[in-house]
Amino acid sequence: MQSIDLIIKELEDIPPLPKTAIDLLELTNDIQANAGKATEILSMDPALSMKVLKAANSAKYGYARHIATVSQAVVILGFKGLRNLIVGLAVYKFLNEKQSKYGNHLWQHLLTTACLSKMLTNKLGQEDPELGFLCGLIHDIGKAVLMNRRTEIYNELIERAEAESIPINELEKTFLGFTHADLGRDVCRAWLLPSVLVKVISLHHKTCITDIGDEGSSELLKSVIIADNLSKLLNVTSEHSVSFTPQVLELYEHKGIKQDFLEECFVKVPEELEKLDGVFPGVFTIEKIDLKVKVVLSKKMEERAMRLFLLGKGLTLTESVGEADFILTDDTEKLSGPKAILCDFFTNDTHYTNKVLFTDHLNEWLKKKNIITE
Numbered sequence: 001m002q003s004i005d006l007i008i009k010e011l012e013d014i015p016p017l018p019k020t021a022i023d024l025l026e027l028t029n030d031i032q033a034n035a036g037k038a039t040e041i042l043s044m045d046p047a048l049s050m051k052v053l054k055a056a057n058s059a060k061y062g063y064a065r066h067i068a069t070v071s072q073a074v075v076i077l078g079f080k081g082l083r084n085l086i087v088g089l090a091v092y093k094f095l096n097e098k099q100s101k102y103g104n105h106l107w108q109h110l111l112t113t114a115c116l117s118k119m120l121t122n123k124l125g126q127e128d129p130e131l132g133f134l135c136g137l138i139h140d141i142g143k144a145v146l147m148n149r150r151t152e153i154y155n156e157l158i159e160r161a162e163a164e165s166i167p168i169n170e171l172e173k174t175f176l177g178f179t180h181a182d183l184g185r186d187v188c189r190a191w192l193l194p195s196v197l198v199k200v201i202s203l204h205h206k207t208c209i210t211d212i213g214d215e216g217s218s219e220l221l222k223s224v225i226i227a228d229n230l231s232k233l234l235n236v237t238s239e240h241s242v243s244f245t246p247q248v249l250e251l252y253e254h255k256g257i258k259q260d261f262l263e264e265c266f267v268k269v270p271e272e273l274e275k276l277d278g279v280f281p282g283v284f285t286i287e288k289i290d291l292k293v294k295v296v297l298s299k300k301m302e303e304r305a306m307r308l309f310l311l312g313k314g315l316t317l318t319e320s321v322g323e324a325d326f327i328l329t330d331d332t333e334k335l336s337g338p339k340a341i342l343c344d345f346f347t348n349d350t351h352y353t354n355k356v357l358f359t360d361h362l363n364e365w366l367k368k369k370n371i372i373t374e
Contacts, residue, residue, distance in 0.1 A: 020045035021086045025192050028079040039071040055085050058278030080130040088137050088280050094144040102158055103147055107282050110137050112234045115272040116227035119265045135197055135224045139204045141187050142180030169205050181205055200224055226251045232359055234312040242358055259304050266311035289314040294324040302346050313372055
């Protein structure tokens with residue numbers, strides 16, 4: 001049994017953030033702070049200053065002229081952007097320091113979750129979409145720390161979760177005595193991050209709205225939960241696949257989060273990731289597949305999940321049979337045409353209620369049908 005206190009003690013012995021970053025985080029929590037003070041702190045850390053300059057000149061901020069000074073860069077990023085950059089770079093450092101074989105997959109998941117969480121919080125009219133972005137970016141910081149500090153044992157837990165279709169947080173609780181959400185909560189506290197963020201990180205594995213209760217951060221928390229699960233449709237890897245259960249799917253209906261909006265988000269994610277190139281290292285691209293697909297499934301939730309999954313793979317959805325390159329359907333009356341492919345994925349043991357690794361199984365099914373080649 002591992003000790004969460006021991007891991008936190010290790011974080012104190014080997015600080016995950018340089019003093020400059022810690023000072024800046026304290027500054028971003030100070031309502032009396034100003035850009036001049038942030039520039040003064042950055043002047044003590046040339047490497048971080050260069051990263052701030054690079055971020056300010058990235059496509060995310062879209063300034064036509066070159067930003068040449070750190071003081072200008074601080075104004076452009078703002079304290080919220082500066083906070084996100086500092087914490088994001090710290091997470092990336094954790095994931096790459098030990099070169100865990102699962103680190104790159106987790107980083108991709110964090111980036112897409114951050115993008116989706118920002119879109120969802122903005123849709124819901126919350127005051128700070130950038131806080132939604134930050135929550136998505138570090139919701140699995142506990143996993144990053146475990147990959148860094150307990151690399152071998154955590155790799156074994158991931159492999160077992162994959163092989164036995166057991167949620168990773170359940171194995172963590174059994175073999176470590178705590179979950180990555182518990183560890184993430186304590187890391188966020190050590191990093192002096194806002195209390196609302198600490199709360200969201202600690203509760204992000206709640207999959208049913210009724211389990212969340214009357215938490216003050218429940219609106220933000222619901223957005224992160226939705227984004228976390230949707231992101232797993234975009235990043236199809238065994239260790240980060242999602243168990244689609246009715247409890248998760250019902251979150252889609254939360255306050256106007258309808259299917260058409262989710263599909264718009266999936267279409268926008270590649271563009272949002274492109275904007276992050278230059279802000280964070282390790283940004284990846286979602287390549288477009290030059291195929292149009294029409295989905296016709298008898299069960300609503302299955303059709304919705306399939307549509308989102310296909311968008312996440314870079315395909316284009318169409319409602320027109322004439323425009324479609326192929327049709328995925330479980331309707332035998334529509335199987336007579338040359339474009340029709342029997343969607344038998346949901347007719348075998350691979351079903352929502354079985355808590356299987358939905359995206360991983362579906363990915364393999366699409367490969368067998370020669371729909372995708374990766």
